[in-house]
Amino acid sequence: MALPILPATLLIIFLAYKLYKKLQYNLPPSPSGLPIVGNLYDVTPLKHRCFAEWSKKYGPIFSVFLGSQLNVVVCSADLAKEVLKDNDQQLADRYRSRPATTISKDGTDFIWADYGPHYVKVRKLCTLELFSPKRLEALRPIREDEVTDMIEALFRASTKSDNAGKSLLLRDYLGPVSFNNITRLILGKRYMDSDGKLSQEGQDFKEIAMARIDISRNISIAEYVPWLRWFFLVDNVGPAKYLELRERFTRKILQERTHALTKENKQHFVDALLSLQKEYDLSEDTVVGLLWDMVAAGMDTTAVVAEWAMAELLRHPRVLQKAQEEIDRVVGTDRVMTEVDFSNLPYLQCVTKEVLRLHPSTPNMLPHRASTNVKVGGYDIPKDTIVHVNVWAIGRDPAIWKDPLEFRPERFMEEDIDVKGQNFRVLPFGAGRRICPGAQLGINMVTSMLGHLLHHFNWSPAPGVKPQEIDLSERPGAVCFMLNPLPVVATPRLPAHLYKSALTA
Numbered sequence: 001m002a003l004p005i006l007p008a009t010l011l012i013i014f015l016a017y018k019l020y021k022k023l024q025y026n027l028p029p030s031p032s033g034l035p036i037v038g039n040l041y042d043v044t045p046l047k048h049r050c051f052a053e054w055s056k057k058y059g060p061i062f063s064v065f066l067g068s069q070l071n072v073v074v075c076s077a078d079l080a081k082e083v084l085k086d087n088d089q090q091l092a093d094r095y096r097s098r099p100a101t102t103i104s105k106d107g108t109d110f111i112w113a114d115y116g117p118h119y120v121k122v123r124k125l126c127t128l129e130l131f132s133p134k135r136l137e138a139l140r141p142i143r144e145d146e147v148t149d150m151i152e153a154l155f156r157a158s159t160k161s162d163n164a165g166k167s168l169l170l171r172d173y174l175g176p177v178s179f180n181n182i183t184r185l186i187l188g189k190r191y192m193d194s195d196g197k198l199s200q201e202g203q204d205f206k207e208i209a210m211a212r213i214d215i216s217r218n219i220s221i222a223e224y225v226p227w228l229r230w231f232f233l234v235d236n237v238g239p240a241k242y243l244e245l246r247e248r249f250t251r252k253i254l255q256e257r258t259h260a261l262t263k264e265n266k267q268h269f270v271d272a273l274l275s276l277q278k279e280y281d282l283s284e285d286t287v288v289g290l291l292w293d294m295v296a297a298g299m300d301t302t303a304v305v306a307e308w309a310m311a312e313l314l315r316h317p318r319v320l321q322k323a324q325e326e327i328d329r330v331v332g333t334d335r336v337m338t339e340v341d342f343s344n345l346p347y348l349q350c351v352t353k354e355v356l357r358l359h360p361s362t363p364n365m366l367p368h369r370a371s372t373n374v375k376v377g378g379y380d381i382p383k384d385t386i387v388h389v390n391v392w393a394i395g396r397d398p399a400i401w402k403d404p405l406e407f408r409p410e411r412f413m414e415e416d417i418d419v420k421g422q423n424f425r426v427l428p429f430g431a432g433r434r435i436c437p438g439a440q441l442g443i444n445m446v447t448s449m450l451g452h453l454l455h456h457f458n459w460s461p462a463p464g465v466k467p468q469e470i471d472l473s474e475r476p477g478a479v480c481f482m483l484n485p486l487p488v489v490a491t492p493r494l495p496a497h498l499y500k501s502a503l504t505a
């Protein structure tokens with residue numbers, strides 16, 4: 001007898017809760033869901049596509065119940081403005097799952113911190129110190145080292161006699177550029193040798209980065225249905241192991257850097273943080289958390305966008321050729337491009353903007369949380385609601401973009417459209433208080449990778465694949481990778497001496 005009573009009680013509690021919420025608030029419409037789990041199992045793995053489909057049915061703002069957690073998704077530029085500008089401060093907290101609470105030491109880092117005095121302090125440090133134009137410029141040689149190193153590696157691979165005419169996987173070359181860039185910018189260390197082999201320290205670093213990814217993958221149903229936590233134990237092993245590895249690793253780096261702190265090496269984030277720790281009153285947990293937040297947020301995002309860009313360029317040879325012609329005209333064929341050339345390469349910059357419109361690396365941004373009751377689109381957003389902005393859908397909205405699915409960088413030449421949070425039609429970095437602090441760095445890295453790839457090589461799809469057949473399938477996850485790494489054939493087009501890495505030159 002006891003068995004049927006339990007589900008019936010749970011069902012009644014759930015229905016009563018839903019009814020209470022419905023009557024108490026004027027919530028955005030929602031797909032009908034199941035008792036207890038709500039819409040948890042209706043959301044398909046490619047969340048941004050699922051949400052875009054639902055917005056056609058329920059409108060540009062709708063509710064999604066993940067278990068008993070109320071989530072609100074917005075899919076239009078006007079509503080994005082209401083979230084990220086008009087109600088920015090009230091919607092700038094973060095939702096933290098239990099593992100995220102553990103690994104962020106209860107939000108004492110940056111990404112998982114709620115909006116408050118701690119966040120404002122760390123944000124100020126990022127804006128004024130870590131990502132200042134001066135520091136970005138001072139760190140430019142690192143970015144140029146790494147991108148030219150990729151070019152040399154591609155040159156070696158593509159000119160190897162047994163590789164002639166064969167395809168290679170571009171990701172194998174883009175991945176190391178962003179990996180090395182991030183470890184060098186942030187920790188002041190390169191963990192890979194010129195053959196792409198990781199040092200022991202590099203392997204430890206990768207293990208930590210992977211452990212963090214595993215934690216976000218292994219979220220249990222109890223995260224969504226709090227009272228199930230009585231039945232499901234929290235996985236403390238994953239987060240604890242991650243924290244232990246991270247702490248040990250970072251402590252060693254901090255010790256090394258503290259001893260070596262001199263004027264010359266102050267530019268890396270770790271050095272900057274150590275020298276500013278007192279001035280900004282940062283705890284050691286915050287310093288460590290901040291460093292690893294940057295690693296997590298900056299590692300994949302740029303390589304992912306560059307891979308999507310090359311896929312679109314291969315599908316659109318006209319655009320590829322036009323971008324190459326511009327680079328040839330401005331840079332010529334007897335020197336290598338640098339970031340200084342960007343201002344004379346407007347079309348290349350528009351290619352970067354167009355790919356960020358169509359393929360933002362985090363299509364639903366990162367989830368925000370309401371710190372108080374607010375109204376969006378005329379609906380109630382109760383305190384603690386998790387709010388998602390589907391920037392992927394907004395970038396493809398036919399109501400605000402002409403031929404939105406067409407990859408046409410010219411649209412950004414015809415109209416000067418900002419992609420760093422000023423124009424709500426294209427929000428690859430978000431907007432407002434929580435906008436990505438690494439936006440300019442990310443744009444520079446992507447534009448530099450593309451510029452070098454186009455300048456140094458001619459490109460074609462894998463043998464037998466027509467441009468329109470290139471596979472644009474997406475991999476589920478918070479960061480939207482191409483599902484299958486892009487195979488390409490690269491043919492050098494500049495004099496051989498221009499393929500030498502700045503690292504070894």
Ligand code: HEM
Nearest residue numbers: 111297298301302361362365366428429430434436438442
């Ligand atoms: C093309 C590259 C990149 C894209 C498309 C991108 C996009 C984003 C987006 C959409 C957010 C969430 C904004 C929000 O929640 O409202 C974000 C947050 C963040 N990004 Fe980026 N990002 C990129 C590169 C980088 C880089 C290179 C770094 C640092 C090295 C970085 C560091 C961060 C940090 C620390 C946050 C958290 C900010 C906060 O919680 O307030 N990002 N990024």
